[in-house]
Amino acid sequence: MILKNVSVDCVIFGFQNDKINVLLWQAQPGLLKKFLTNTQEYEESKEIFDKNPALKSDQFWGLIGTHLPTDDDLDDYAKKILKVATGLKDIFLKQFQTFGSKDRVPHMRVLTVAYYALINPEYHNLELSSIAKSVKWFEIDKLPELIFDSKEIIFRALKTLREEVQYHPVGFHLLPEKFTLTQLQTLYEVILDKQLDTRNFRKKIQNMGLLIDTNEKQTNVAHRAAKLYSFDVKIYNQLKEEGLNFRI
Amino acid sequence: MILKNVSVDCVIFGFQNDKINVLLWQAQPGLLKKFLTNTQEYEESKEIFDKNPALKSDQFWGLIGTHLPTDDDLDDYAKKILKVATGLKDIFLKQFQTFGSKDRVPHMRVLTVAYYALINPEYHNLELSSIAKSVKWFEIDKLPELIFDSKEIIFRALKTLREEVQYHPVGFHLLPEKFTLTQLQTLYEVILDKQLDTRNFRKKIQNMGLLIDTNEKQTNVAHRAAKLYSFDVKIYNQLKEEGLNFRI
DNA sequence: ACAAAAGTGTTACAGATACACCCATGT
DNA sequence: ACATGGGTGTATCTGTAACACTTTTGT
Numbered sequence: 001m002i003l004k005n006v007s008v009d010c011v012i013f014g015f016q017n018d019k020i021n022v023l024l025w026q027a028q029p030g031l032l033k034k035f036l037t038n039t040q041e042y043e044e045s046k047e048i049f050d051k052n053p054a055l056k057s058d059q060f061w062g063l064i065g066t067h068l069p070t071d072d073d074l075d076d077y078a079k080k081i082l083k084v085a086t087g088l089k090d091i092f093l094k095q096f097q098t099f100g101s102k103d104r105v106p107h108m109r110v111l112t113v114a115y116y117a118l119i120n121p122e123y124h125n126l127e128l129s130s131i132a133k134s135v136k137w138f139e140i141d142k143l144p145e146l147i148f149d150s151k152e153i154i155f156r157a158l159k160t161l162r163e164e165v166q167y168h169p170v171g172f173h174l175l176p177e178k179f180t181l182t183q184l185q186t187l188y189e190v191i192l193d194k195q196l197d198t199r200n201f202r203k204k205i206q207n208m209g210l211l212i213d214t215n216e217k218q219t220n221v222a223h224r225a226a227k228l229y230s231f232d233v234k235i236y237n238q239l240k241e242e243g244l245n246f247r248i
Numbered sequence: 249m250i251l252k253n254v255s256v257d258c259v260i261f262g263f264q265n266d267k268i269n270v271l272l273w274q275a276q277p278g279l280l281k282k283f284l285t286n287t288q289e290y291e292e293s294k295e296i297f298d299k300n301p302a303l304k305s306d307q308f309w310g311l312i313g314t315h316l317p318t319d320d321d322l323d324d325y326a327k328k329i330l331k332v333a334t335g336l337k338d339i340f341l342k343q344f345q346t347f348g349s350k351d352r353v354p355h356m357r358v359l360t361v362a363y364y365a366l367i368n369p370e371y372h373n374l375e376l377s378s379i380a381k382s383v384k385w386f387e388i389d390k391l392p393e394l395i396f397d398s399k400e401i402i403f404r405a406l407k408t409l410r411e412e413v414q415y416h417p418v419g420f421h422l423l424p425e426k427f428t429l430t431q432l433q434t435l436y437e438v439i440l441d442k443q444l445d446t447r448n449f450r451k452k453i454q455n456m457g458l459l460i461d462t463n464e465k466q467t468n469v470a471h472r473a474a475k476l477y478s479f480d481v482k483i484y485n486q487l488k489e490e491g492l493n494f495r496i
Numbered sequence: 497a498c499a500a501a502a503g504t505g506t507t508a509c510a511g512a513t514a515c516a517c518c519c520a521t522g523t
Numbered sequence: 524a525c526a527t528g529g530g531t532g533t534a535t536c537t538g539t540a541a542c543a544c545t546t547t548t549g550t
Contacts (some may be wrong), residue, residue: 005251006359070357074348098346098361102323109253109318112362113346169417182502199504200540207538223501224547245495341546430529448513455511471527472520503546512537519530 001070008139009065011157014121015174021137024061062147078115087128092118092173118173180226250320257313259405262369263422269385272309310395326363335376340366340421364405366421428474
């Protein structure tokens with residue numbers, strides 16, 4: 001059984017071409033089978049689908065998510081959605097808001113518990129995704145037509161990310177395991193939508209003790225090769241708890 | 249109609265006797281009428297009540313809340329709960345998390361969308377509450393036996409408040425309209441659970457431009473009377489948006 | 497040699513911390 | 524006059540902001 005009044009949606013952010021991207025899908029009943037493996041759950045969800053023209057249209061994209069099965073923990077199910085959609089697990093995923101306006105979905109009363117996730121789409125190339133072919137990255141400022149209040153949810157997620165990033169070092173999740181300081185700086189510039197001073201940024205980041213010098217360098221770049229860093233998971237977890245002042 | 253799988257609960261924080269307090273109730277079917285004015289909604293909710301022994305016991309207290317009526321906006325309904333429980337409106341109320349573990353409520357699948365509110369119980373004496381007699385303040389470290397996962401929800405709310413208070417000047421909501429700097433400092437000391445330096449605290453607060461000197465003083469105190477301040481709503485709103493660094 | 501991005505240091509300023517005594521009021 | 528909490532200033536330290544040139548690499 002699924003809960004007809006509750007859906008779980010994930011706003012999956014990626015960082016690509018120096019832009020923030022969002023992973024979206026055009027949900028089709030067939031795809032639901034990947035999430036709702038129980039036949040009855042699938043049938044129930046399909047029925048809801050059939051009732052809602054927006055969900056059957058080819059024109060509209062939406063957030064990746066489904067109704068919540070009765071027997072799944074909320075947080076676990078969000079992880080499952082992420083896993084099926086991207087093939088990835090153990091990545092940053094956070095519940096940030098539940099949307100519950102009365103008329104947000106036509107003809108139905110649905111609350112959506114929304115999560116946002118951060119992944120690096122170059123590093124994680126979605127090969128493992130069960131629905132890779134039905135899913136697409138969109139730059140945050142070039143979103144397609146979206147169903148329901150997906151757009152609002154995306155921008156609330158972005159706002160939450162922008163706040164979060166100021167006090168917690170979450171931004172690292174959007175980078176490959178080994179990254180340059182310039183990449184890191186660009187990431188922060190894009191998220192915060194402002195220019196940062198290179199020297200000051202480097203000083204601040206390096207003083208945090210979060211970076212590990214991998215002793216490797218970029219190769220095949222037509223300029224001085226940058227050092228590659230990874231970040232120290234132990235110190236990251238510590239700082240995450242303490243609520244480091246990460247304002248930049 | 250109500251949504252059988254969704255409840256809305258409010259963690260109502262007050263500041264009294266230099267302690268953080270929480271407003272709780274022992275829900276009884278009769279009280280539900282104050283919230284669920286539609287007869288059918290009341291009956292549905294009562295039925296759920298009757299099924300759950302914990303809700304009928306005299307021993308257990310719980311968070312104030314009910315199932316969500318089908319025709320209410322989620323946020324509006326949280327406001328309504330607060331209004332009925334305390335008689336107050338236009339006070340600080342924030343959705344902070346949705347709890348959705350599978351077995352958090354016995355025999356039923358219920359997600360709880362949790363909000364927390366900040367009020368000053370001395371100033372707002374609950375006279376206007378429709379259910380004042382059925383409601384009681386508890387000090388945060390002297391909580392009674394609580395139903396379901398209410399305790400977890402309360403402590404998650406407290407954690408959220410502790411984080412929030414570091415970056416946004418929310419603490420003001422817990423004080424009377426006119427307050428002394430010592431009261432404000434004590435409030436922060438209690439919320440953050442650490443001692444603060446008086447001189448530095450005052451300097452910091454006063455530099456924020458958030459305080460208005462009312463030119464009044466305490467009366468009938470057996471020591472030098474403290475100045476009373478109120479706070480500047482306009483600047484408050486501004487700072488709230490900007491995400492002021494309020495670390496103390 | 498040139499283009500392109502990486503990398504680096506100093507000075508000035510603002511905010512944070514540490515710390516101890518006098519002041520006003522009621523009993 | 525005394526008990527109680529209110530109220531204040533300064534010196535030091537730490538972190539932030541502003542700012543321009545040299546280095547490395549591939550073509």
